Amino acid sequence: MTAGQTDHVDALRALLGEKGLVAGGDLSAYETGARYDHGRAAFVMRPATTAELSDAVAYCVRHGIAVIPQSGNTGLVSGSTPDDTGSQAVLSLERMTTVYDIDPVNRTVRAGAGWRLSALNERLDAHGLFFPIDLGADPMLGGMIATNTGGSRFLRYGDVRSNTLGLTTVLADTAGTVLDLGSGLRKDNTGIDWKQLFIGSCGALGVVTECVLKLEPLPQQSATTLLVPSSADAVPALLVAMERACGATLSAFEGMSGNAIRAAFAHVPSLRNPFENGNVPEFVILAELTRSNTAREGEQPLDAMLEEVLAEIWENGEDLLADALMGPPQEIWALRHALSDGVKNAGRLIAFDLAFRRGDVMKFLSHMKAELAVAFPMLSVCDFGHLGDGGVHFNLVTPRDHAALAEPGFETSVRDLVYSVAVERFDGSFSAEHGIGRKNQIYYDRFTPEVIRDLAARLKKAISPAPLGAADFSNTITK
Amino acid sequence: MTAGQTDHVDALRALLGEKGLVAGGDLSAYETGARYDHGRAAFVMRPATTAELSDAVAYCVRHGIAVIPQSGNTGLVSGSTPDDTGSQAVLSLERMTTVYDIDPVNRTVRAGAGWRLSALNERLDAHGLFFPIDLGADPMLGGMIATNTGGSRFLRYGDVRSNTLGLTTVLADTAGTVLDLGSGLRKDNTGIDWKQLFIGSCGALGVVTECVLKLEPLPQQSATTLLVPSSADAVPALLVAMERACGATLSAFEGMSGNAIRAAFAHVPSLRNPFENGNVPEFVILAELTRSNTAREGEQPLDAMLEEVLAEIWENGEDLLADALMGPPQEIWALRHALSDGVKNAGRLIAFDLAFRRGDVMKFLSHMKAELAVAFPMLSVCDFGHLGDGGVHFNLVTPRDHAALAEPGFETSVRDLVYSVAVERFDGSFSAEHGIGRKNQIYYDRFTPEVIRDLAARLKKAISPAPLGAADFSNTITK
CATH class of the missing domain: 3.30.43.10 (Uridine Diphospho-n-acetylenolpyruvylglucosamine Reductase, domain 2)
Incomplete structure (x- = not known):
């Protein structure tokens, strides 16, 4: 010091x-x-x-x-x-945990920004409610708001933005101005909706100190399946068919590449391999149905509903499905949740958090794999992600002993190629749910139109002028 | 000229x-x-x-x-x-209708801001999709975005904001700067989410010219009921019980006062009165269940599901329900949709578009009716609204021949009282889904904290400086 x-x-x-x-x-x-x-x-x-x-x-x-x-x-x-x-x-924000005020009728909780997602959900459990953002990590609320996280149940519940009904924030000015923005109303159109500016802007405009979050009834029934599509082209049609048949009962539709699944099995030997003869398919979809009510007598059980829906899809003549495995939800989700660590342990990881229009996900994967096989043949593509909302955790693994890792600029060359294909060719996002930090600031500067970067700088100066956070929207960085 | x-x-x-x-x-x-x-x-x-x-x-x-x-x-x-x-x-915006580009897999449509909601939904019908904002009026998309409308299926589908994945807007500057903000991605956290600033800000920051809207599968099954709560206090518990039992199948939970229903019957004699001996209860709830799939063989029909759920509520000992009437959905919705015109025709109308936390709706109604009975006994309260999201169309009707109508300042006195109770005592919104215009600008100036009005003025100046629209966020109006 x-x-x-x-x-x-x-x-x-x-x-x-x-x-x-x-x-x-x-x-x-x-x-x-x-x-x-x-x-x-x-x-x-x-x-x-x-x-x-x-x-x-x-x-x-x-x-x-x-x-x-x-x-x-x-x-x-x-x-x-x-x-x-x-x-x-x-x-x-770790000590910002004193505020906790639940309103069960409004289905909202006011909480300090330092609450961990897991701790909040444990406390909410007694009310049969939860904050429905399902993530592998266990972040605090402030950061979840700053990055507008999505997660595995986005398809059913949306992102943090659509579940935030209010927040308190401190601006980066000489007064440390406190803004109280919304207090749990679902409808309030009385001018600019200021809280939206602080959601997803990575802490650059203000520090979120408290929030009012919309809660959902805890699922009481679920059914889960692993679907093997007949081809990559069948995946979008399968998603649409499942949405039509299941409506809002469909709570997850997650894609998992064979490479990512194999990496998970290698890293966590206790995982059961549910595939025939242990042969992992090239692409698998985890689909989940949930209901928030305890089972009623006259109601079709979710397992039976899932089977009936899949039989309909199977029989409709479109040849979308090659196979469908039913299994205990815990076992199937254990595989899904092991993907991230599995991929990390498979070699040296270059990770991307991309998003596309839903119909473009499989097209991007196919195109990108072909291009990478030529440009960087040492890379293994271990993608997984959220097909229902177009999100792809696109992971590239290099064997740890490969000479390329010693080459200066190797990772940058890979990143430049993937981002340019994802953003410029497929009109996708270079940061679906991770936000902007020092690590991807260069891509904000590269891919954000000049007019927007200029507006961001003017906005920042006008309302919260001092530097704040690791993301820099001041438009003063030379590309 | x-x-x-x-x-x-x-x-x-x-x-x-x-x-x-x-x-x-x-x-x-x-x-x-x-x-x-x-x-x-x-x-x-x-x-x-x-x-x-x-x-x-x-x-x-x-x-x-x-x-x-x-x-x-x-x-x-x-x-x-x-x-x-x-x-x-x-x-x-009436000629801004040339753009129409549907993406069924992404469940989105790009459309010009001049499309009427009804015309858009007619065209989408062939794809089995619709833009799920259900309104009595038939607005164009630009205005729906400018006011962030909600409507009768908000409970299931959310507001315009949560269904807008992109927009194009023109700023009020000497260049008429065009911003292209988002093109249909569900996840994109790459800096400030600019489109949020133009949703709900009443055209003051920019003119929306095109938008990318998220679409939903058209409902294929529905069941509708009129519920008579045992008391005003039972209403919030009834909402919570219905949400738990029905999950996202619950697509509407609308409150209707006896006064509003009677006004509708008076105005539209062809409406059938479904209540016992024609006696309209003091408060009635329209609850609707919908599913997006055509009925499957093993599935419990929605009518049966609704009856089973209501039987459970009836039998759970909490005494929430006095009566429940099943009926044809068209007939029940015809009554709901006749309320607005009925109230308008019952006398001279002073209308409010309020919102509260859900547990406060019935408390506000009870408190406000008592206070108005003393202060303005000539007023008849003909409220209806959206209990599921806390919205209340609070309507006050004065007999057309009443002397009070000739008194200068009568309407202003009524408005001042209602708004001050709604906003200052119940922490509610003075414009739930109607936005800000010349008619309620005075309440923006009165109820918006100085720090927010000041920020709004700085924001406006920084990004879109010229006057635009009827709402004035420049903070130069003297209260």
Whole structure:
């Protein structure tokens, strides 16, 4: 720490209390992201209330200290950790957990931004309700709002944006201005809907300190299947057929490549291989039906419904399905949830979080695999994702001993190729649900039209002018 | 028209063509709103493409001509008609209908902002899809986006915002800057989500020229009932019980006051009165279940499901239901849709479009009726609305021959009382789904916190600086 930093630490400790300021010791927990990332923090602020957080931001803005809001720190784009200069202060939300106020009739909860998703859902369980964003990681609410996460039940419940009915945020100005935006109304069209600006903008416009979230009744019945499509071309038709037949009962429609499944089996030997003779198909779909009611006497059980729907699809003459395996939901989801770690352990990973119009997902996969086989033949494509909403976790694995990994610029060349095909050829998104951080800032600058980058800079200056967070919308970066 | 205006008309006719400019004749179709409203237009611009619309806006901004975008002109807050100065130009979207591009797999349509909701849904019908915003009026898409309408199936499908995946808009600047924002991706978190700023902001920030809308499979089965709650207190518990039992099958849960129902019967004698001995209860709920699939053999029919669910509620000992009437959906919805005209014809109407947290709806109604009975005993309360999302069309009817109607300030006094109770005591919204126009601008100025009004003014200046539309977020109005 520099001498100037020591003064700031003393002043901020006076504002935030002993527990509210960490400096001088081991800060690595706040400097290291979930994957890849490592920086250096000047110090760490840990306010426990919106008022304290406002004071801390105001102090930093007045003294020109760059602030990096940090929530659960489970992100994958270096959006919540400091850079390596040692000059940025981390603003941790981990103590913002005192607010918890459930309204069962409104199906909403007001909660501090430091609540972990799992802890919130545990507490909500007693009311038979949950916040229906289903993720592999266990983030805090603040970061979920900042990145507008989606997850595996997006098809049924939507993203964080469509489940956020209010939030409190602190602007990056010399006053640490606090905005209270919405308090749980589903309908309120009385001017600009300000909360929308702070959802998905990666903490660059304000720090979310509290939120009002829409809750859903917990599923009480479910049925799950693994579908093997007859071809890649059959996948979109299968999705449409399942949606028509199942309506909102369909709660997941997830794609899994054979490579990703094999990587999961290799990494987690306890997983049962449900495929005939253990032969993993090239592409498999996890489809799930759920209902929020306990089974009624006259109601067709979900398993029977699923079987009837699949029989109809099987018999309709379109030749969409090659196979369908029924199985215990826990077992099938265990496979789905093992994909991420399996792929990570299969070699050196270059990961992408892409999204397309739904009809373009399989077209992109087919095109991209062919192009990569020529340009980078050492890469194994281990994709999986959310077919129902066009999301693809496009993962490329290089054997750890491959010489290409030693070549400078190898990863950048791969990224440049994939992103340019995804964005420029298929009109897709280069960050479906991970937001913008230092890791993909270059692609924001490259793929965002000049007019939009210019507007973003003007907007930022007009409402929340000081630097905030790892994403930079100031349009001052040279491409 | 003044001499200066004649020059402008000639210049704009050169930009927009003969069909694109209407001036000098009878402009009343563009000067008169759906209810109450009448102003005077300098002239009317009718561009047919985004490029023409951009040229028209740029011309008007450069020459200081105030522009009022006008869509279907079905709004109720004077948001789409000119004021009475004769100096404002109307920018009609009615010719913006050339774009229509459906993507059945993505379940989206790109459409020009001038499409009427009914015309769009007629064309989508061939694909078994619809845009699921269910309204009494028949607006155009541009205005639906500008006001973020909700409607009667909000509970199942959400509002316009949650069903808009992209839009094109023209800013109020000297270039008529065109922004292309989103093209049908469900997931895209690559910075600020700009389209959100133009949804619900009443045309003040930009004119929406095209949009990409998320579509839903058309319902293929439905069952409808009229529920008579045992008391006002039972209503929230009934909503929660129906949601738990029916999940997303529940597509409407609408409240209707006895006064509104009686007004509908009086106005439309052909409506059948389904209540015992014709005695209309004080409060009735329309509940609807729908499914998007054609009935399958093993599936419990929706009528049977509804009866089983109601029997469970009846028998659970909570005493929530006094009565439940099953009936043909068309007949029940005919009553629901007759409420608005019925109320309008019952006397002189003062109408409010309010929203509350769901548990507060019945509390507000009870409190407000008691307070009005004392302060304004001549008023009859004819409320109806959307219990599932907290929306209340709160209607007050005065006998047409009542002396109060001649008193200056009568309507204003009523409005001030209702709004202050709704907003200040019940933390509700003074415009749930109608947006802001000249008619309720005063309440935006009164109820919006200074810090938000100031931010809105800075935002407007930074990104879309010229006056646009009837709503004024410039924060220069004296309260």
